Amino acid sequence: MKMLLASLLLLGAMMPTYADEALQAQALLQKIQLASQRVSYVGIFVFQHDNQLMSSRIIHSYEPGNEREKIERLDGRRREYVRHNDDVFSYQPDTRTLRTEKRETQDMFPAVLAFSSPNLSDYYQFRLAENARVAGVECRVIVIEPKDLFRYGYRLCAAVPNNLMILAQTVDSNRQVLEQIAFTSLNFSHIDESFLQSDFPETTGWKTVHGEVVAATESGWTVKKLPAGFKKIREVRRLINNHVDSPANKKSTDMHEVVQMVFSDGLATISVFIEPLDAHHQVGMIQKGSTAIAGYQLGKFWVTLVGEVPVAAIKLLSDSIEYQPK
């Protein structure tokens, strides 16, 4: 009994520290989110995934009401993405394609939150670890560990001066890094307007594609079982390419319509795509870095699930998809 009392007292004494630290870590997430918009910087970040390495240059500039960004991929085929507030232009010089659309999320690297969930601590444990140094910048390390088997953990590092996220790792239950993205060089400075212009000002003769989605709240599809904390953040009808948009088959422009439902707990995201069945799909499930992808037939429909979650979560959703026309 004494032992019980003693350990309860000890636990009591330790609690405030843990709670404080967890709150600080969560507050830091919000600051990371804000910093991803408000900080002006030029940098090169590297994405590591399995045995692959890819680097991109990012230029980001912020003045109130005026957020601009340019990302150039530095490996493989040239790709450029230029954004002014919510207007996005994606340049693909090899296929001479310009894709224009409205930005659909505000959570791309170096942002992190799909939505601001007040309950994140119900599904993840947050703590701060010792400061690290990335790309020559000191940063505060946030360790995020899942409380169940339906999501991965994360290790993030936020620059001490301004909370810009400069390292993000996705970590599995064995604490193995599944994939990571990190700045290798970074300068915080005022950005000259000219740096933010596209390298492809002349797009006459290019194919222009408008990426549009239509809200589809009445699609009639429901997912009955979700891991705790996941909620539907979007439901749209969108067009999906029937073929890879690569030089080899650039003539294949045909698209087909799918319903896309997006679920998130604030950190991890799962998409469910549903469409009438055609003959071209393959049943299966693959795992690629932290991304799990599954495809299977459901009655007269084809269902595809994609998410940065363990297969257990994909499995849970896939068993509970139902059509209930209203």
Place this chain on the structure above:
Amino acid sequence: MDSSKQSDQIREHISALVDGECGAHELRSAVAALTLPQNRQEWEIYHLIGDILNSQELAVNLSSTFPTTLQTRLDAEPIHLKRANRLPHYVNSRTAYAFAAMLALVTIIVPQFAGREGAEVAAPYQSVLPFMAMNAAQSTSPLPAAGAAQHLLKPSEQNQDVESARQMLRDPLIDSYLAAHQRYSNSIYSAVEYETGPISQEAGK
């Protein structure tokens, strides 16, 4: 109360709990006792013994952080009681899920990913899992995580479906879905992949 006598009694209760022979009265004290580390160790040892008696393959040394990790995860586990009515009355849902979750964790920790053969063929992909076979495995399990994890242990079943999974890897459509998903995902590499086509093709170049 004499403390050694008390701990003997607690040990008895824990043993009874492990064996599913715990009465309502003992259950309270046994569960309460499990909040103490030394008692929890007792509980784990009893389970390990039981597991080894059942199968030599289950003789696995768990990491020291395993109990705390398990506890936090258990607390967050969604409850699915579809098959609960088939359980004997002395197994309450908590112990049942403890078993299932423990099994899930053990099976995940031990084999890691079983799909190495698949990975050789499709270099960028970590593992190839047969999806439909997983469905079958799941239907016999009360916990989805356990169903999925158990299946990872069965390479023979997996081989049957590897061919279809390989074909799926070649299905160019996958990259379209991936791109569409990443539009809404805070996946850490969305920025890299934004409307840029498949990684798999790039890897070959």
